[in-house]
Amino acid sequence: MTTSLETLLGIAATGAIGALTRHHLGAFAHLSLNRIAVHTEAFPFGTLTVNVAGSFVLGLVTALASAGSITLVAASILGNGFCGAVTTFSTVAVDLERMVAARRFARAAIDLALTVVGGVAAAWLGLTLAG
Amino acid sequence: MLGRLAAEQWAIRFARRLAAVSPPAHSVASRFEPLLVAVGGALGSLGRFLVEQEFVPFDPQAPTFPWSTLSVNLLGALVLGGVLAFAERRGDRPAWLRPLVGVGFCGSFTTLSTVSVECTSMLAGPHLGLAAAYLAVSFLAGVAMATVGSRLVKRALAAGGGPLGPSGSGTIASAAEAGR
Numbered sequence: 001m002t003t004s005l006e007t008l009l010g011i012a013a014t015g016a017i018g019a020l021t022r023h024h025l026g027a028f029a030h031l032s033l034n035r036i037a038v039h040t041e042a043f044p045f046g047t048l049t050v051n052v053a054g055s056f057v058l059g060l061v062t063a064l065a066s067a068g069s070i071t072l073v074a075a076s077i078l079g080n081g082f083c084g085a086v087t088t089f090s091t092v093a094v095d096l097e098r099m100v101a102a103r104r105f106a107r108a109a110i111d112l113a114l115t116v117v118g119g120v121a122a123a124w125l126g127l128t129l130a131g
Numbered sequence: 132m133l134g135r136l137a138a139e140q141w142a143i144r145f146a147r148r149l150a151a152v153s154p155p156a157h158s159v160a161s162r163f164e165p166l167l168v169a170v171g172g173a174l175g176s177l178g179r180f181l182v183e184q185e186f187v188p189f190d191p192q193a194p195t196f197p198w199s200t201l202s203v204n205l206l207g208a209l210v211l212g213g214v215l216a217f218a219e220r221r222g223d224r225p226a227w228l229r230p231l232v233g234v235g236f237c238g239s240f241t242t243l244s245t246v247s248v249e250c251t252s253m254l255a256g257p258h259l260g261l262a263a264a265y266l267a268v269s270f271l272a273g274v275a276m277a278t279v280g281s282r283l284v285k286r287a288l289a290a291g292g293g294p295l296g297p298s299g300s301g302t303i304a305s306a307a308e309a310g311r
Binding site for chain 2: 003008011012013014015016017018019020022023051054055057058059062066079080081083084085086087088089090091092093094096097100101112115116119120122123124127
């Protein structure tokens, strides 16, 4: 199967929007949630927020595509572009690495658990709501 | 020999003075930061899509181990570990490195939403062992890759970092960077 130019351009465009959304929404969520959090030490709430939100949107997109509500091209553009870019794995990996290096194991375990459970639950919710 | 050393010392002092008067790293970067993040994000998303095309597509009805997602995530974690180590050691210089390659490219090249949706299909299977193995491998290897990227860059910078270190040709440049 050859990929259309439309798909590639769409992935690039929504990928750019996704990266900007992650950067700005992430920074906003990071500041807001750390302000109301009990601990004085910053927790990576920004990354967590965009990852959970993006997982929810990808769940929606996947379910809408399999129900035929949106085309496969649209699903590929939104899924591979926006959702893929708005969420990130590399930042989580680096955050965890730093927590482990600083011997903050409980913190690392909480970040990992919130990311995995939050992401899977959000994806499931998106799939269920649109399915 | 003495002349060369004196010249080198002078060059180091000159480079340090130059670094002291040059504008702070954030002035130019912050104006172009959204553009750098967007361009990196576009390239990262396209890169991920093209890499994933090389693998067998994930079938939600019959989930298999998602090697494609794992590959981009581990590669991105390696690069981001290196990029952040470099940026931190060099006082965020070059200023475009973190927004373009770190936030934009690595952030978009790697993905968590796909991991979440893949795990949801595995759990619905139910293929609990597969989901557990996928998550364990992703995060353990992801952390390991970030460590490797960071250590490689720190080692490379340290090797050429001393003011009169063993690597003769890189000496002046490294000292100038260290003075910043």
